Amino acid sequence: MPEHLLDVExxxxxFATEDGLVRAVDEVSxxxxxxxxVAIVGxxxxxxSVSVMTLMGLTRSPNSRFGGSARxxxxxxxxxxxxxxEGIRGKEIAMIFQDPISSLSPVHRIGDQIVEQIRAHEExxxxxxxxxxxxxxxxxxxxxxxxxxxxxxHEFSGGMRQRAMIAxxxxxSPSVLIADEPTTALDVTIQAQILEEFKQLRATGxxxxxxxxxxxxxxxxxxxxxxxxxxxxxxxxxxLDQIFYDPQHPxxxxxxxxxxxxxxxxxxRLPAIPGLPPSMVNPPAGCHFRPRCPHEFARCAEVPALxxxxxxxxxxxxxxxxxxxxxxxxxxxxxRIGLAEGTVIA
Amino acid sequence: xxRFVVRRILSALALLFAVSxxxxxxxxxxxxxxxxxxxxxxxxxxxxxxxxxxxxxxxKPIYTQYLNTMKLIFTGQVIDYQDDLNVVDQFRExxxxxxxxxIPAGLLWLVTAIVLGSISALKAGRLVDQGLMxxxxxxxxxPVFLLAFLLLYLLAFKTTIFPNTGYVGIxxxxxxxxxxxxxPWFSIAVLSVGFYSRILRSNLLDNINQDYVxxxxxxxxxxxxxxxxxxxxxxxxxxxxxxxLDFATLLGGxxxxxxTVFNIPGVGQYEAQAIGNLDVPPILVGSMLTAFFxxxxxxxxxxxxxxxxxxxxxx
Numbered sequence: 281m282p283e284h285l286l287d288v289e290x291x292x293x294x295f296a297t298e299d300g301l302v303r304a305v306d307e308v309s310x311x312x313x314x315x316x317x318v319a320i321v322g323x324x325x326x327x328x329s330v331s332v333m334t335l336m337g338l339t340r341s342p343n344s345r346f347g348g349s350a351r352x353x354x355x356x357x358x359x360x361x362x363x364x365x366e367g368i369r370g371k372e373i374a375m376i377f378q379d380p381i382s383s384l385s386p387v388h389r390i391g392d393q394i395v396e397q398i399r400a401h402e403e404x405x406x407x408x409x410x411x412x413x414x415x416x417x418x419x420x421x422x423x424x425x426x427x428x429x430x431x432x433x434h435e436f437s438g439g440m441r442q443r444a445m446i447a448x449x450x451x452x453s454p455s456v457l458i459a460d461e462p463t464t465a466l467d468v469t470i471q472a473q474i475l476e477e478f479k480q481l482r483a484t485g486x487x488x489x490x491x492x493x494x495x496x497x498x499x500x501x502x503x504x505x506x507x508x509x510x511x512x513x514x515x516x517x518x519x520l521d522q523i524f525y526d527p528q529h530p531x532x533x534x535x536x537x538x539x540x541x542x543x544x545x546x547x548x549r550l551p552a553i554p555g556l557p558p559s560m561v562n563p564p565a566g567c568h569f570r571p572r573c574p575h576e577f578a579r580c581a582e583v584p585a586l587x588x589x590x591x592x593x594x595x596x597x598x599x600x601x602x603x604x605x606x607x608x609x610x611x612x613x614x615x616r617i618g619l620a621e622g623t624v625i626a
Numbered sequence: 627x628x629r630f631v632v633r634r635i636l637s638a639l640a641l642l643f644a645v646s647x648x649x650x651x652x653x654x655x656x657x658x659x660x661x662x663x664x665x666x667x668x669x670x671x672x673x674x675x676x677x678x679x680x681x682x683x684x685x686k687p688i689y690t691q692y693l694n695t696m697k698l699i700f701t702g703q704v705i706d707y708q709d710d711l712n713v714v715d716q717f718r719e720x721x722x723x724x725x726x727x728x729i730p731a732g733l734l735w736l737v738t739a740i741v742l743g744s745i746s747a748l749k750a751g752r753l754v755d756q757g758l759m760x761x762x763x764x765x766x767x768x769p770v771f772l773l774a775f776l777l778l779y780l781l782a783f784k785t786t787i788f789p790n791t792g793y794v795g796i797x798x799x800x801x802x803x804x805x806x807x808x809x810p811w812f813s814i815a816v817l818s819v820g821f822y823s824r825i826l827r828s829n830l831l832d833n834i835n836q837d838y839v840x841x842x843x844x845x846x847x848x849x850x851x852x853x854x855x856x857x858x859x860x861x862x863x864x865x866x867x868x869x870x871l872d873f874a875t876l877l878g879g880x881x882x883x884x885x886t887v888f889n890i891p892g893v894g895q896y897e898a899q900a901i902g903n904l905d906v907p908p909i910l911v912g913s914m915l916t917a918f919f920x921x922x923x924x925x926x927x928x929x930x931x932x933x934x935x936x937x938x939x940x941x
Contacts, residue, residue, distance in 0.1 A: 336844055362849070371847030377844075380839040385856055387935055396855070397845040419723070432936040 283354060286312040286335075286456055292347035293327070293334050300561040304330040305347070307586070308511040317478070318510075319503035319520075320492045321535065325511040327555055328492045332458045336373050337365040352456065359423045371401045374449035378461035380441035384433040391417075391429025393563070394448045399453055409503035417567035420477055426505035439470035446477055452564055453486060460492045477503055496539050496623070500524060507533050511558050511568035513585055520535040526608075528589060528598035530567045531609045535616030548556065553619055567599065575602060575610060630925075630940040638921040645917040646910060650692050653906050658801065661906060665707045695910065704907045706900065717893055717915065724791055724892035725886065726803065727810055728876045735815035736821065736869060741824030744858065750831060758823065759760045765820030774813040774887040781809060791889040811889045816883055818872060824866060830862035836860075863935055870927030871920060878916025 293305035305327040320328040333339045338458050343527050350357045352372060354550055360368070377383040385393060394413035395406060396564060402409075410429065415426035420443045433441055442462060447456055459478070463471040479502065482489060499506055499520070506523040508516040508531065516529040527533055534553035555572035558564055564571055566581040573580070584599040591604075600607065611617050653659050670678075680687050683694055698704035700715040706850035712799070715813060742762075746755045782790040786807050794802040832837065834857050842852045882894030890894070900908035932938045 332855045338843060340841060365846055366846050368846070375841075375844045377837060381836060383841045385860070386836040386937055387860055390853075396842075396847065398850070400851075434937050446843075470629060499705055610752070 281317040284311040286352050286490075287426050288331075288335070288348075288350045288352065290348035291334065291350060292345075293330055294340060294345045295341075296343040296345070299328075300559045301345075303563065304560060307505075308509070308512075308514050309586070310507055311349075311515070311519065312490060314455065315482060316504050317482055317489040317491055317502050318505045318507065319499040320490065320507045320509055321356060321494060321496060321499055322509035323494060323557055325510040325560070328509050329460050331509070332375070332460060332490055332492055333459065335456075336369050336375060336597070338369075338375075342483065363390070364517065367401070370454070371452045372454055372455040374452070375458040375460060376445050376449045376462045379465045380438065380445045381433060381465075383393050383445060384441060386433060389432055390436065390444045391432055394429075394444075394451055397448055400452050409543050413447070413451070416451055417444065420444075420447045420450070421473070422447070423523040439468055439473060439494060441473055442466060442470070443477070443537070446474070450481070455480070455487055456490065457487050458490045458492070462491075463498060464495070471498070478502055486537070496535060506577050508535065511563055512560060513568060513599065515569065515600070516598040517586070518569070522590075522593055522596040526590065526596070527595070527611065527617060528604075528607055529569075529600045530573050530611075532598075532600075533617050534619035537613065537616070551618055567601070576600070584600070598599050627940060633923045634921060638918065641917050641921055642914050644897075644912050646696065647692070647904050648697065649910050649913045650688075652659055653687055654903065656904065659904055661707050661904075665904070679756065692940060696906070699907070699911060699914070702843060704911070706905050707902070708903045708905045711807060713911050715826060715894055717910065719890055719913060720893045720896055722795065722888070723890050724794075724877065724879070724881065724885070724894060725889055726796060726807060727814070727892055729875065729879055730807065731811040731814040731878070731881075732869070734811055735818040736865075738819045739822030739865070742859075743823035743830065744853070746823060747830035747834065748826040748853070750827075760821035762824050765816045766824075768816070770817060770883045771887060774809070774884055777809045777813060778887065785832050791887075793876075793888075793890045795908075806888075807890075809879075810884050810890060812877070813884050813888075822868070825868070826865055829864060830857055833857050833860045836871065859934075866930050866934065867927045870923040870930075874919035874923035875916055877919045877923075879912045880916070 288311070289309050289511070291305055291308040291332060292303070293380050295302045295304060308327070308331050310318060311425050316427075317474050320331065322328050330339055331357060335352075337357065337360065337403040340362075346358050348358065351370065355368075357365070357368070370520070372548070391410055391413045391416065394416060395409040398404060398412060399406070404412075410564070414425045414429050417429055422428050422440055422443050428440070433444075436444060442465075462478075463474050463532070475498065477552060478489060478491070481487065482502075491499070493499060503520050506517065507514050508523065508529065510531045516523065516527065518526075518528075521531060524536065528534055534551075537551050538553065553572060558568055558571060565574070566583055567576075570576045579601040580615045582601075585599050586597050586599050588594050588597045602610070610620075613620065653661075657889060660675075662675050662682065662684050665682065666675045666678045675714040684693075695704065699714070702712070703713060704713045704717070706713050742758055746758045749755045777788075778790065782788045789806050792806055793804050796803040823911055838860075839856050843849075844858045849856070877896040879892075879897040881892065882898040884890070885892045886898045893915070896908055897906070899910040900912070928938075928940065932940050
């Protein structure tokens with residue numbers, strides 16, 4: 281079996297809090313290869329950000345516990361020493377964060393912040409690193425980059441800041457690029473431009489991209505494969521087409537049902553998934569989605585394994601006990617995919 | 627920048643005027659205040675007192691007295707009532723001793739506060755942090771005169787590790803200078819170390835969870851660099867402002883307790899004596915000097931703040 285660029289197996293993250301142990305991430309497994317974009321989708325608090333930050337060791341604290349493994353080109357990340365991780369962060373795995381204004385230091389010049397990252401990993405003069413920072417900024421479409429590198433983050437617009445973040449993340453040509461909701465804080469027009477940057481990056485085939493988002497429109501635009509997370513677990517994973525055209529898990533149906541579509545008559549009210557995500561201290565036994573699921577039945581008290589349940593698509597797996605034929609029947613609501621009749625108020 | 631300077635100069639003038647009027651006015655309200663009597667001496671006859679009063683213009687309306695005094699101050703001719711010494715000369719002569727006391731003390735408390743505040747923040751909630759918090763509370767609460775006397779008693783009287791008060795100019799002997807000033811420096815620094823380190827600790831804890839700190843870690847910077855270049859760098863701003871003001875009042879004579887206890891011939895000691903004697907000119911000059919330093923160092927702190935934080939504009 282050929283080795284993957286990144287191989288995450290059975291990743292578990294929990295945090296000790298005053299209320300008890302919070303299981304933020306439970307048995308998450310996936311792989312990533314060069315030139316591939318894997319999207320992780322789910323509501324806030326579903327564990328998607330914690331999962332990816334854990335890959336870089338950014339969730340380490342006296343109160344956090346980890347299980348499972350994540351191997352980057354065969355090197356174990358979860359048990360790596362802090363020193364070892366310092367060499368990997370920014371160089372092998374780089375990350376782009378959601379809010380570029382709070383994610384850049386307000387008191388350092390943009391160029392210097394990129395220089396800092398380059399010089400953390402390479403023996404190179406400040407001037408040479410600065411030249412490289414300017415080149416990178418040009419590459420991600422920042423006009424007058426040589427001047428702009430001397431500006432501070434507050435002098436940049438939101439879109440330019442996110443470009444600067446991308447330039448920073450790309451500065452050492454990382455093999456894995458993690459983007460944690462990189463377009464959420466931006467206007468749609470800027471969003472489209474930033475997504476264009478990611479597509480170009482994918483086209484080079486040098487890096488693998490993990491794209492964390494709750495925006496299925498963005499996923500449809502950019503992802504090769506999709507992981508749907510709910511309450512710390514992956515409830516479904518597959519290729520883009522499998523997730524969008526043959527979704528197996530009711531939660532995925534709900535997500536797909538709650539987006540508006542240009543090619544259909546818009547509903548009077550957008551359908552929503554009823555209820556709230558469960559407490560992560562005391563998650564419901566069995567399937568975590570059970571309390572919100574209109575299709576729940578006796579078997580759901582037992583945790584469904586994440587496994588392939590569609591015979592013709594072995595790479596497509598999900599955590600739902602329903603029979604395949606039953607799923608395909610139940611997910612169609614008024615000619616489109618949805619969670620259940622009651623949730624689509626047309 | 628020009629607007630900033632002009633504005634600060636105007637506010638300095640306004641402040642000097644207000645301070646001088648208030649201080650001058652206070653002495654008019656004090657019932658037992660009779661400067662002519664103080665100048666003429668305890669046993670002077672009523673006619674002598676009257677003569678002095680006329681000579682010094684104490685019989686004139688208060689605004690005339692005020693204007694005359696201001697004129698004397700700004701032409702450098704004002705004398706104190708107690709010893710007939712030129713007040714401006716006194717301040718000039720004594721300023722060296724005050725600088726010797728205040729500058730090293732300021733550096734001492736700033737550096738110590740940054741180190742202790744950082745340790746507290748990095749070990750927040752642990753034993754070290756709690757111990758430092760107790761020390762900070764003690765440091766803030768203990769009166770300066772008590773601390774100064776205790777230090778003198780224990781370290782200069784009971785055991786003669788340090789000299790029992792006194793001052794040696796730095797030009798005379800740098801070693802003796804420092805030797806005589808260690809206890810005074812320490813006495814001044816203790817209060818501010820407690821205060822500053824607590825402020826810094828809370829700033830650091832606010833900043834340590836900021837997104838840009840996470841970014842700095844994600845870039846692969848070593849933990850020390852993340853802390854110093856990002857967390858600490860972004861937490862120093864409030865400290866800069868209060869340091870400017872505290873330092874300014876000390877230069878203006880706020881170290882008077884320490885100067886008095888350790889018998890350091892600085893401006894604070896002179897002011898303390900003047901206050902005891904209701905000697906208006908030195909008190910007036912001292913207050914105006916303090917006001918002047920507060921404005922100047924306030925402006926310097928703002929400049930430094932703008933340098934440290936590019937989002938701050940000076941206008």
